[in-house]
Amino acid sequence: MRGGLQTLCLAALAACIAAAAEPVYDLLLRGGHVIDPKNNISAPMDVAIAGGKIARVAAGIPPAMARRVADVSGLYVVPGLIDMHVHVYAGTGVKGVIAGDQSVYPDGFSFRSGITTMVDAGSAGWRNFADFRQRVIERARTRVLAFLNIAAGGMGPEGEDDPKLLDAEAAARVAREHRDLIVGIKTAHYKGPGWISVERAIEAGKLAGIPVMVDFGYLDDVRNLATLLTEKLRPGDIYTHPYSGHREELLPEGRLNPAMHAGRRRGILFDLGHGAGSFFWYVAVPAFREKFYPDVISTDLHTGSMNAGMKDLTNVMSKVLNLGVPLEEVIRMTTVNPARAIRRPELGRLETGAEADVTVLRLDRGNFGFVDAAGARMHGSQLLVAEMTIRAGRVEWDLNGRAAQDWTTFPYKKGTWRR
Ligand SMILES: [Zn+2]
Incomplete structure (x- = not known):
């Protein structure tokens, strides 16, 4: 009996060693705490990646099964972050506008803050989207999707006010032509008369079957928050910059405009969109006290916001x-949440077979300062830091070289620049 058991154990061991001889995973993130809200997971687990896909999410995956092992103990392993509001239409050569020098290139700012997917929020319009596509999107390693501006030239020199530029049919046609990239319609910064920009954006959204994101611009006699959130927008449409206070989101007595709660009850989604002028403590603190949280946390990244209070996505998350x-x-x-808002349910999850977009975060505790869009500071005790960013299985950002080999055993090829 005892001998039989021994033989069995040896056979199992041999099988195990045979399996270990040929690693089946390209990369194993080992010892971390997985948070995958889509699947209600928050637990210690390992994540194995093979062929650019998530191969397995489970506790105790043997390290011998992977060619590379990254020790991520003490860290959080989460789906690749989605920044649903950025401006990345760079390289046009146009000064002083978002569709130009105020944009940044995606790869320079995505991976280092844990982002694998960026959604441009209307930097390009229906007339210049093809240029945006070839100039930026197709060259980026970051997955870049976009809300298409209802204004012809997006956030270019012509602006977003002239009714002649706001064309629902043209926008819907371009959205359908680029349906692999365009996830919604945007209207922003509107200071013309009435509801033309919102109504044409919604018309385009209806024609193309996609949601609309509204930066509500400037209020006037007819344009007000209650009408927008309870009548004009459809459930699933997105209100950005809710903590700006620019459109009476916060009433003078310091409580939130009831239209905000009414909009939420109707299914309007609220996108934080920090930016250079759209997130203030004096609005956010009372709003959060009323439990009015954002559906989506985003940066509104551009050269103005990133060097001021906004910084980057992990700072806004913090x-x-x-x-x-x-x-x-x-x-x-x-x-x-952003994956659902842009109707890309295949994103934002850690499931076997999904594209391996994975982010590893460190949560530091200490004394930190967080600056709003006015330059006001709030003390905080927690700071999220992006340790690793993996896009389609490839390590794009590795702050501490956790997936890297120690230099003493690294197979340098001396005399060349390549390893
Ligand atoms: Zn924006």
Whole structure:
């Protein structure tokens, strides 16, 4: 009996060693804490990647099964972050506008803050989207999707006010032509009369079957928040910059405009969109006290915001964390929630077979300062830092070289620049 058991054990061991001889995974993220809100997972687990896809998410995956092992103990392993509001139409050569020098190139700012998917929020319009596509999107390693501006030239020199430029049919046609990239319609910064920009954006959204994101621009006699959120927008449409206070989101007595809650009840989604002028503590603190949290945390990245209070996505996430939102919810607001808002349910999850977009985050505790769009500081005790960013299985950002080999055993090819 005892001998039989021994033989069995040896056979199992031999099988195990045979399996170990040929690693089946390209990369194993080992010892981390997985947060995957889509699947209600928040637990210690390993993540194995093979062929650019998630191969397995489970506790105790043997390290011998992987060609590379990254020790991520003490860290959080989450789906690749989605920044649903950025401006990345760079390289046009146009000065002083978002569709130009105020944009940044995606790869320079995505991976280092844990982002694998960026969604441009209307930098290009229906007349210049093809240029945006070839100039930026197709050259980026970051996955870049876009809201198409209802204004012909997007956020270019012609602006977003002239009714002649706001063409629902043209926008819908371009959105359908580029349906692999265009996830919605945007209207922004409108200071013309009445509801033309919102109505044409919604018309384009209806024609193309996609949601609309509204930066509500400037209020006038007829244009007000209650009408927008309770009559004009459709459930699933997106209101960006809710903590700006520019459109009476916060009433003078310091409580939130009831239209905000009414909009949420109707299914309007709220996108944080920090930017250079759209997130203020004096609005966010009372709003969060009323439990009015964003559905999606985003940066509104451009050259103006990133060097001011906004910084980057992990900084904005840290702000929300320090306002009392649990980490799991902060991850939800940057993974599954934006994936659903842009109707790309295949993104923002860690499931076997999904494209391996994975982010590893460190949560530091200490004394930190967080600056809003006015330059006002709030003290916080928690700071999220992007440790690793993996896009389609490829390590694009690795702050501490966790997936890298130690230099003493690294197979340098001396005399060449290539390893
Ligand atoms: Zn924006």
